[in-house]
Amino acid sequence: MAPSSAAKIVVCGPSRGGKTSLANFLAGLSESVGHPSLKYEPTxxxxxxxxxxxxxxxxxxxxxxxxxxxxxxxxxxxxxxxIKDADGVVLVFNPEIPTHEPEIATWYDQFALGPKVPIECCLVVAHRADPKPVPRPRVPPKLANVAAVSTSFASAQAAAAAFDDLLRAVQSSKSARK
Structure with a gap:
């Protein structure tokens, strides 16, 4: 567990999925989730x-x-x-890249299933360049019960709301373990 005063949330997924842009947005370092025209710089x-x-x-x-x-x-x-002592996991992938959908299942195995992060403390974010809204992103069957949200470079408010839901679940989970 992260110190009781902080929730440790791991943001992971395939390369070029938008993890850093999403993390910057959620941390308040940017007002939007990047833009496809920005130069890609891998973490x-x-x-x-x-x-x-x-x-x-x-x-x-x-x-x-x-x-x-x-x-x-x-x-x-x-x-x-x-992943040690993580309270929650945000899995980020780009559904417009064909290899990302199967890859996100591997990330889920490594960062959520293996370390036994409760399913309610996991979130899948399908981050796309296309601004057309998608109600629920297509995810591999093993992630069917994980909360999922679709975002785009044009709008990330759905991701912020889903992230706050995740934080509430993490706080409840941490309280139950005390």
Whole structure:
């Protein structure tokens, strides 16, 4: 577990899925979730962002550590250290890239199933360049019961709302384990 004052949330998924853009948005470092015209710069290993969010849990603020994990498989040996004590997992992929849908199942196995992160403390974000709304993204069958949201570069408010739902679930899970 992350220190009781902070919720450790791991943001992971395949390369070029939009993880860093989403993490920057959720941490308040940007007002939108990137844009396809921005130069792609892969994350090296992991980036840790700290922020404070108010997801509506009895009006209180939640300190959050967002662990933005590189999608480069060469860092796989670091994954056990990254996932250690995680309270929640946000799996990010781009449904417009055909290989991402099957890859997201592998990320789920490694970052949620293996470490036994409760399903209610997991979120799938299908991040697309196409701004056309999609009610629920298509995900592999093993992720059918995981909360999922579709976002685009044009609008990420759905991701922010889903992330706040995840934080409420994490807070409930942490309280139940005390």
């Amino acid at each position: 090296a290993g992991v980036r840790i962002l700290e922020c404070e969010r108010q997801p509506g849990i009895a009006g209180g603020k939640v300190m959050v550590e967002l662990w933005d994990v590189s999608g480069n498989m060469s860092y796989e040996t670091c994954w056990p250290a990254i």
